Amino acid sequence: xxxxxxxxxxxxxxxxxxxxxxxxxxxxxxxxxxxxxxxxxxxxxxxxxxxxxxxxxxxxxxxxxxxxxxxxxxxxxxxxxxxxxxxxxxxxxxxxxxxxxxxxxxxxxxxxxxxxxxxxxxxxxxxxxxxxxxxxxxxxxxxxxxxxxxxxxxxxxxxxxxxxxxxxxxxxxxxxxxxxxxxxxxxxxxxxxxxxxxxxxxxxxxxxxxxxxxxxxxxxxxxxxxxxxxxxxxxxxxxxxxxxxxxxxxxxxxxxxxxxxxxxxxxxxxxxxxxxxxx
Numbered sequence: 001x002x003x004x005x006x007x008x009x010x011x012x013x014x015x016x017x018x019x020x021x022x023x024x025x026x027x028x029x030x031x032x033x034x035x036x037x038x039x040x041x042x043x044x045x046x047x048x049x050x051x052x053x054x055x056x057x058x059x060x061x062x063x064x065x066x067x068x069x070x071x072x073x074x075x076x077x078x079x080x081x082x083x084x085x086x087x088x089x090x091x092x093x094x095x096x097x098x099x100x101x102x103x104x105x106x107x108x109x110x111x112x113x114x115x116x117x118x119x120x121x122x123x124x125x126x127x128x129x130x131x132x133x134x135x136x137x138x139x140x141x142x143x144x145x146x147x148x149x150x151x152x153x154x155x156x157x158x159x160x161x162x163x164x165x166x167x168x169x170x171x172x173x174x175x176x177x178x179x180x181x182x183x184x185x186x187x188x189x190x191x192x193x194x195x196x197x198x199x200x201x202x203x204x205x206x207x208x209x210x211x212x213x214x215x216x217x218x219x220x221x222x223x224x225x226x227x228x229x230x231x232x233x234x235x236x237x238x239x240x241x242x243x244x245x246x247x248x249x250x251x252x253x254x255x256x257x258x259x260x261x262x263x264x265x266x267x268x269x270x271x272x273x274x275x276x277x278x279x
Contacts, residue, residue: 001245002062002254003274004028005267013043013098017054023267027062029104029211029256032094035068038087040094048097055099062254064211065095065137067105073125074108074118074151084108085125092135100137102211102254104174107141107151107161118151123164130167140174140211145182145226153183153224155203162204173208175200176258177244178215178229181236184222188236193243197250206249214255214274216241230259230266231273242277 004027033040110118146153216234218227232238
């Protein structure tokens with residue numbers, strides 16, 4: 001099982017690796033720069049080389065980068081949409097320089113437009129990005145809680161995007177357990193999780209799922225309210241999350257925790273909980 005957490009890059013990307021090492025992770029997720037800025041400071045070649053060498057030394061087998069919050073590839077506003085494409089393209093270049101395996105992106109929001117319009121807009125943006133450059137890392141579309149005008153609350157949204165993107169071999173899926181539950185997919189028991197995985201297979205294909213954001217939910221089923229919580233202590237609970245971890249079609253995926261970090265040691269406690277749920 002490749003297991004890790006989302007690490008902070010405060011103080012630099014090497015610090016993120018050091019956090020993962022201390023937690024004995026075999027995978028990690030991070031931003032390449034502050035998620036609330038369009039572009040970060042340039043990372044020089046020496047730091048990139050050191051990062052790659054230390055990752056190998058520390059046994060970090062899978063590196064996942066996450067899209068910054070400002071990017072919206074479904075934005076109706078043309079200025080924001082074009083800026084999102086440029087920023088996304090630059091972040092993919094950084095991911096490739098770091099030899100990341102995956103780059104996770106939310107699908108964005110259609111604002112005042114329709115879902116169909118937003119899906120077409122997002123797909124067009126991805127086609128533009130992928131026509132410019134062949135990326136070594138796989139771009140992963142993340143499902144969402146389905147709040148407001150956000151796309152991705154339904155697996156059908158993601159399936160339609162796959163049908164519209166020309167270079168779909170460059171795409172995969174990041175399955176967020178909390179978001180799925182909050183969107184209305186019940187994974188709180190072993191039996192319901194089995195049905196959920198069958199639905200996932202029928203709509204998207206489980207083979208396209210490369211990374212699982214393993215999070216419990218602080219909010220109820222179909223709340224459409226995105227609040228992650230500690231493993232086994234939320235509304236999904238230990239039984240449902242154990243069923244996800246141990247499902248034969250999912251257990252070989254990369255698992256990343258995005259659980260709260262309000263107190264020292266919470267990442268370690270959540271990782272230990274996952275270890276106890278594994279069979």
